[in-house]
Amino acid sequence: MPKPNEQTNHKVPLCLTIDVEDWFHILDSPAAPTIEHWSSLESRIERNVEKLLVLLDAFSAKSTLFWLGWLAERHKNLVRKCQTAGHEIACHGYAHILAHEVGEQAFRNDVNRSKAILEDIVNEPIKGFRAPGFSVTNKTAWAFDVIREAGFQYDASVFPASRGHGGIPNAILVPHFIETQHGHLLEIPSSIVEVFGRRACFFGGGYLRLASKSMIKWGLNRLLEAGQPLVVYIHPREIDPYQPRLPLSLKRRFKCYVRLKSTISKLEWLCRDYQLYTMLEMAENYIKSLYYEARTLPVINLGGNHRITWTDSGEEVRTPVGHQSIRDRILKVEKAMATFLSPAINEHVILNEPQLQPTYR
Numbered sequence: 526m527p528k529p530n531e532q533t534n535h536k537v538p539l540c541l542t543i544d545v546e547d548w549f550h551i552l553d554s555p556a557a558p559t560i561e562h563w564s565s566l567e568s569r570i571e572r573n574v575e576k577l578l579v580l581l582d583a584f585s586a587k588s589t590l591f592w593l594g595w596l597a598e599r600h601k602n603l604v605r606k607c608q609t610a611g612h613e614i615a616c617h618g619y620a621h622i623l624a625h626e627v628g629e630q631a632f633r634n635d636v637n638r639s640k641a642i643l644e645d646i647v648n649e650p651i652k653g654f655r656a657p658g659f660s661v662t663n664k665t666a667w668a669f670d671v672i673r674e675a676g677f678q679y680d681a682s683v684f685p686a687s688r689g690h691g692g693i694p695n696a697i698l699v700p701h702f703i704e705t706q707h708g709h710l711l712e713i714p715s716s717i718v719e720v721f722g723r724r725a726c727f728f729g730g731g732y733l734r735l736a737s738k739s740m741i742k743w744g745l746n747r748l749l750e751a752g753q754p755l756v757v758y759i760h761p762r763e764i765d766p767y768q769p770r771l772p773l774s775l776k777r778r779f780k781c782y783v784r785l786k787s788t789i790s791k792l793e794w795l796c797r798d799y800q801l802y803t804m805l806e807m808a809e810n811y812i813k814s815l816y817y818e819a820r821t822l823p824v825i826n827l828g829g830n831h832r833i834t835w836t837d838s839g840e841e842v843r844t845p846v847g848h849q850s851i852r853d854r855i856l857k858v859e860k861a862m863a864t865f866l867s868p869a870i871n872e873h874v875i876l877n878e879p880q881l882q883p884t885y886r
């Protein structure tokens with residue numbers, strides 16, 4: 526058996542996400558300029574995003590760009606250029622606010638405003654959302670209701686470990702459905718590995734810049750072994766070593782500006798060694814695999830309350846399965862299917878599997 530990511534014909538899929546914001550969009554610091562001042566500052570977003578587009582294009586790599594609405598409405602052509610290049614346009618809110626700081630109504634207004642701006646620019650539904658600073662926490666469960674209510678189908682706001690602005694230390698590490706007041710929301714959490722019983726991240730922002738390639742690669746292999754998706758996040762300012770510096774505290778200065786020159790070579794390495802795809806593709810693949818799994822279970826379950834699988838050497842393995850859990854699972858997946866997949870994919874799946882109506886004993 527080849528180890529994950531060893532020399533094989535197929536590259537391991539990895540989802541590169543880019544939170545599109547400028548050099549001055551630093552959260553939670555008195556030294557960061559407030560929104561009234563943003564327009565008067567030099568913008569470096571065009572050059573940084575253009576540079577990323579050229580890099581990704583050189584490897585035919587696709588990414589998901591979580592755009593800040595405030596920036597998107599000032600750089601509409603750049604948003605469209607990203608879309609035309611085949612990248613997914615997703616939403617990072619309007620004014621870069623922390624969910625747990627502003628409260629439910631202000632968060633709702635911000636999210637809805639940004640989604641409307643982005644949809645107006647790209648002329649298609651925006652399906653994915655990520656809160657600034659991963660600021661959805663155990664204390665802001667209402668945020669998932671707001672995100673689903675706004676019409677998003679997946680969310681990438683959960684950072685399943687402790688962190689500065691947010692984080693849910695005990696959150697599930699794999700994609701899962703969150704039941705909200707407005708239906709199921711697919712959550713794709715940030716990638717986290719467990720090292721000596723502690724949760725750690727090498728896959729985004731300062732963590733990605735600080736960690737060596739071999740550490741990152743080790744972490745990515747750990748994710749694969751654990752069946753977790755590979756999600757990397759960056760900001761355009763992280764490829765810009767010559768950006769103006771804000772008078773941040775020593776700790777924040779380190780986090781924001783450490784090893785900015787290492788980002789490009791790490792991105793080139795990821796583009797070369799991994800198959801980069803969008804978060805929407807990842808989400809759709811995940812839903813489809815759940816769908817097939819859920820619909821196959823009752824068929825192989827007809828002999829009793831066991832799920833039958835086989836080892837590589839052909840030995841039968843029987844795993845007890847509760848009927849209730851199967852029924853729950855199918856209902857969940859079918860509900861998610863109904864709202865999540867684009868009509869074309871939905872039709873494709875259903876047309877090709879006409880007789881898989883679940884049966885129960």
Ligand SMILES: [Zn+2]
Pocket residue numbers: 544546617621656657658
């Ligand atoms: Zn952000």
